[in-house]
Amino acid sequence: MSLMQEMGQRALDLGVPMSVHFDVTYRCNERCVHCYLDHDDHGEMTTAEIKRVLEELADAGTFFLTFSGGEVLMRRDFFELLEYARRLMFNVRIKTNAVMIGAAEARRMMELGVDQLQVSIYSHRPEVHDAITKLPGSLRRSVEAIRFLTGQGLRVVIANVLMKANVGDSAGVQALARDLGVAYTLDPTITPKMDGDRSILNLRIPGAELSEVFHNESLVGNVEEFCAPPPVPAEDAMEEYPCSAGHTLAYISPYGDVFPCVQFPLPSGNVRRQKFIDIWRHSSELNEVRSIQARDLPVCSGCSHVGTCTRCPGLAYMEGNMRGPSTADCEKSFHRTGIPSANMLRQGLSSPSAPAGPLIQIQSAVAWI
Amino acid sequence: MTEKRNAKYIAKSRAIASRMLGGEMMIMSAVDSTFFTLNPVASVIWQAADGRTQLSEIVEQQVCSEFEIDMETAQRDVERFVEELSAHGILLVSDCPFPESSISPTEAA
Numbered sequence: 001m002s003l004m005q006e007m008g009q010r011a012l013d014l015g016v017p018m019s020v021h022f023d024v025t026y027r028c029n030e031r032c033v034h035c036y037l038d039h040d041d042h043g044e045m046t047t048a049e050i051k052r053v054l055e056e057l058a059d060a061g062t063f064f065l066t067f068s069g070g071e072v073l074m075r076r077d078f079f080e081l082l083e084y085a086r087r088l089m090f091n092v093r094i095k096t097n098a099v100m101i102g103a104a105e106a107r108r109m110m111e112l113g114v115d116q117l118q119v120s121i122y123s124h125r126p127e128v129h130d131a132i133t134k135l136p137g138s139l140r141r142s143v144e145a146i147r148f149l150t151g152q153g154l155r156v157v158i159a160n161v162l163m164k165a166n167v168g169d170s171a172g173v174q175a176l177a178r179d180l181g182v183a184y185t186l187d188p189t190i191t192p193k194m195d196g197d198r199s200i201l202n203l204r205i206p207g208a209e210l211s212e213v214f215h216n217e218s219l220v221g222n223v224e225e226f227c228a229p230p231p232v233p234a235e236d237a238m239e240e241y242p243c244s245a246g247h248t249l250a251y252i253s254p255y256g257d258v259f260p261c262v263q264f265p266l267p268s269g270n271v272r273r274q275k276f277i278d279i280w281r282h283s284s285e286l287n288e289v290r291s292i293q294a295r296d297l298p299v300c301s302g303c304s305h306v307g308t309c310t311r312c313p314g315l316a317y318m319e320g321n322m323r324g325p326s327t328a329d330c331e332k333s334f335h336r337t338g339i340p341s342a343n344m345l346r347q348g349l350s351s352p353s354a355p356a357g358p359l360i361q362i363q364s365a366v367a368w369i
Numbered sequence: 370m371t372e373k374r375n376a377k378y379i380a381k382s383r384a385i386a387s388r389m390l391g392g393e394m395m396i397m398s399a400v401d402s403t404f405f406t407l408n409p410v411a412s413v414i415w416q417a418a419d420g421r422t423q424l425s426e427i428v429e430q431q432v433c434s435e436f437e438i439d440m441e442t443a444q445r446d447v448e449r450f451v452e453e454l455s456a457h458g459i460l461l462v463s464d465c466p467f468p469e470s471s472i473s474p475t476e477a478a
Binding site for chain 2 (some may be wrong): 006010090092116147
């Protein structure tokens with residue numbers, strides 16, 4: 001167990017929210033076709049409110065703080081918030097499209113000790129990238145920004161969200177990442193819109209192409225190991241928790257709403273009305289999430305993939321039951337190993353149904369929390 | 370205060386993140402993402418590294434008194450600890466107090 005894993009285990013044992021994903025705005029200068037957000041401002045927290053929440057997070061023991069959005073730089077006070085967060089000694093990571101980052105912004109981020117930036121790049125081809133973002137010139141500007149950032153010595157990760165429109169461009173984006181000297185992560189997570197509209201799920205890549213991705217050595221490393229059939233679950237597999245959501249991770253929206261994770265829209269409280277630590281400790285929703293072990297999953301507990309599945313409880317929740325299967329993860333397990341999940345067998349499926357598409361998160365080089 | 374001969378001051382680098390977890394300090398370098406944890410004694414020294422207090426004072430007042438360690442042993446252990454952290458660039462060492470601009474934002478606050 002690495003030192004980081006040890007501390008993660010300690011945070012779990014102590015009930016400390018070690019990581020917080022904080023969306024400071026949903027406004028954005030891009031209009032990505034797959035985005036799940038409503039970009040209007042419905043009453044974002046003020047500078048003072050966010051500073052107070054940051055203080056509460058520091059008091060609660062949060063160490064890893066991810067600022068995201070929307071586009072974080074749409075907030076005029078973003079650098080004031082960033083400076084305040086660093087003053088409170090958070091390890092700060094930023095998710096951004098980087099379009100608004102020039103030399104001065106990159107230098108300031110370096111001076112403030114930002115740990116990493118994750119920049120969304122959809123294709124190495126401007127006509128594909130800009131068609132996804134709906135912002136002409138966005139690829140050129142994002143790549144320029146990455147050069148400013150790396151020129152300051154900052155660590156950058158390119159996040160390559162994969163969907164039908166760019167499924168063939170992952171190798172090109174990987175090559176671009178190599179050229180820029182930054183890490184690359186493939187992230188084809190397409191989720192329903194916040195208003196429940198599931199139409200964007202049609203953008204997900206089809207299963208056959210996902211299978212190709214899982215068998216691509218340059219993306220997954222050792223294919224034989226990655227695609228191996230699931231081993232017999234360990235004795236304690238039934239006592240495992242699904243993921244860190246609600247255990248050591250929380251998500252806060254620009255309006256102060258607290259959720260177990262950015263991908264788990266279970267309203268658990270609001271920091272405008274309650275202290276964060278009170279929500280974290282006493283929210284009945286978070287406590288319910290924490291109570292769920294693998295043994296409590298009616299379908300998944302009997303699945304051969306239970307010990308290795310990346311089942312996302314948030315996606316299961318969005319399908320209607322946080323204790324149920326996450327179809328997208330069933331499909332991942334199937335396309336990775338060729339072995340149907342218990343959920344698929346239950347439904348009489350030997351292969352997953354379209355259009356419910358796969359979700360994968362493969363990462364190389366740099367860990368991103 | 371009159372500075373003693375061979376005085377040594379320690380300050381946290383600006384390029385780090387840190388947080389206490391279960392009595393131990395977690396530190397991550399923003400330069401290379403190296404992750405450190407400090408035991409309770411080292412955590413006390415770390416928290417006292419304000420760039421203005423002499424290291425010998427920290428040892429005497431924070432370490433010896435709180436952990437019942439004799440001065441000589443404590444001084445030797447602390448010197449080794451300081452050397453190690455400064456080699457990683459997360460702790461700064463000087464023979465005079467640090468100017469405010471060079472120390473971590475928290476200490477400067």
